[in-house]
Amino acid sequence: MLDKRFNEFKNSITPAEFNHVEFLQKKAESLRATDPELSDRILIRVNNLKSQVKKQAQPKQHPPVQKTKATAKPHSKLTKLKRSPFLACVVLPTLIFAAYQLLWATERFESQAKVIVQQPDSASTMDSGMALLTGLTGSSSGSDPELVKAYIYSNDMVEYLDNNIALREHYSQSNIDFFSRIHDDDSKEALNQYYQEHVDVILDDASGVITVAAQGFDSQYAQLLTNTIVERAEWFINSIGHQLANAQLTFMQGEHKRIEERFSSAQKDLLVFQQKYNLLDPTAEGTAKQTITNTIESQIATKQTEIKTLKAIMSDSSPQVQGLKNELSALNAQLEVERDKLSQTGLDEVPVSELLSRFTDYKIKMDLALQAYTSSQISLEKSRIEAYRQLKYLITVEKATLSEDSKYPDVIYNISLFLLLLSLAFGIGKIIISTIKELK
Known part of the structure; x- marks a missing residue:
């Protein structure tokens, strides 16, 4: 197991070396030829350390002026909030949410890949007499993209990703903000739900193209996650046809x-x-x-x-x-x-x-x-x-992208939606209170 080898490597070095970027990079390069999987896993640790250093290097923004005003005139602000429920119920929560989105929320990168399910046209590989004899037409099943989508969202896929590319460890890094990460004590069900929220599978019924979009907290891991999902999905779609065909072939051989x-x-x-x-x-x-x-x-x-x-x-x-x-x-x-x-x-x-x-x-x-x-x-x-004829392949239409800019969070959209929902809730509450007062 990759995790076992990584833990053995971690135990073989000192904590200072485990947190040293240059040392880990040299180790990853030395292991590239003998153990490429462990080398990639060490590079993920290097990227995490770089992200932590970058976050710590950024100056923290404090609103001293607001604190001064709050301490200077606390009574006036409380009075304004009491007199204006809209400020207290809508404007103030929106400002807090906007501060979270702008200052605290961790950026997420997205990598996309486009694939399509194809299978050989068996009728074209034989003469017309044999094609009529066997009754084969070479047509593919339209349910294959749905099967691929269902497997990508399955618990088996999450377990495979966690065992091979440390999915939980990436999504639970300490440098990710509290509300955006998954926690170490969260259950498998919580990890599955979190994974489904950060991976999108879009089917195009007209062309049959499957778009896989996976999110990560650094662009390289997002690309690795997308590539791993596509490779595992290809193994799955092939195994379905092989299992069915082999069972039928084994039975016919026995008969x-x-x-x-x-x-x-x-x-x-x-x-x-x-x-x-x-x-x-x-x-x-x-x-x-x-x-x-x-x-x-x-x-x-x-x-x-x-x-x-x-x-x-x-x-x-x-x-x-x-x-x-x-x-x-x-x-x-x-x-x-x-x-x-x-x-x-x-x-x-x-x-x-x-x-x-x-x-x-x-x-x-x-x-x-x-x-x-x-x-x-x-x-x-x-x-x-x-x-x-049951052999099927996931043909890559577009390779997994390596994004340079973060796509999430969409600050303007999130703040606007938050403000709209609060405003609607405030308006509905005002109508209910007014109706109750009229009925008294």
């Missing part, structure tokens, strides 16, 4: 692996079945055997017709009739063999019909697994492209 295993198992079962019975396709082989059987039956019918024809002109004992009878017996025997092949096969004597049924079952399972695998592959590719 795809499960479907791939099922497809491999179906292929293996079919291959084992084919190797066991030495069959490539039982359907085709069954059809071939049935064709052979039909051919033999046709030949038997032909031989029977020839035998009947010869018997009409020859005796049964003639060589021609006996030859045909022998051929007919051979065909009948072969027919029985082929019919046995249709009803059973191999040494296991498994019927062809059962083989065909089992083969069909394995084939259907493999086809369904193949279809699921194809769909899963498409979904996985879509998820991968979606993960790329």
Whole structure:
């Protein structure tokens, strides 16, 4: 932690060295190469010391003349205040507030940065067929600027800024006037409220530009605060898309692996079945055997017709009739063999019909697994492209400015508004008192 390293550095030197500007500057320069974060933190301490020296060097303005008049004529002033409620209720508080604004209120500097949320146009990086297949259009979400604004004002952002650039320490410096600073014993909620009052996030709905304006009690810290807010907001907007895309991609990868295993198992079962019975396709082989059987039956019918024809002109004992009878017996025997092949096969004597049924079952399972695998592959590719599409960037339109003049407090505006509000309150009070008197 940066605060821990800074405290160790503080404890390693004497209090006089810790309050010595030149010594701290040399230490910061020597640490620039090895520990740039600690070097920047020491430079913040140097700027604070310079601001304190500058404040102490300015001559204090005292109103001795007013004190003299007040001591010389106290009764006359009290009498005037009693006689003129407007002076007591409006003019005097306004003068006190004006003195605070002009003489005591600590100056605040503002640094502005302009950024815009952009993301890759995924549809332009692939052909039209893949774009239609995945259903991607490349359009960005209009809620991204609102998410950035919400995160900048969040407690997580305040905690990050406090841990990395000492937000509370800067806003609670002793050289800041009592009413403008936050105090060491204030709660986290008070720090968050104070931070929100000193950081403005403005959204331009037309262009999508996000303007981040952060206030600090020196211009360098205001610039550092703005830059840190922009960098952390960029990390946040990227992490949202990555978390969503990675969760979806992880789920799809798990589903795809499960479907791939099922497809491999179906292929293996079919291959084992084919190797066991030495069959490539039982359907085709069954059809071939049935064709052979039909051919033999046709030949038997032909031989029977020839035998009947010869018997009409020859005796049964003639060589021609006996030859045909022998051929007919051979065909009948072969027919029985082929019919046995249709009803059973191999040494296991498994019927062809059962083989065909089992083969069909394995084939259907493999086809369904193949279809699921194809769909899963498409979904996985879509998820991968979606993960790329979810990448978003905060593109800097204008870098954080380093102001030379303080912007706050706006003395004329504050005094005028204070006077106007008091005058309105005084007028309303006068009307209420007058109404009460009339009703008595």
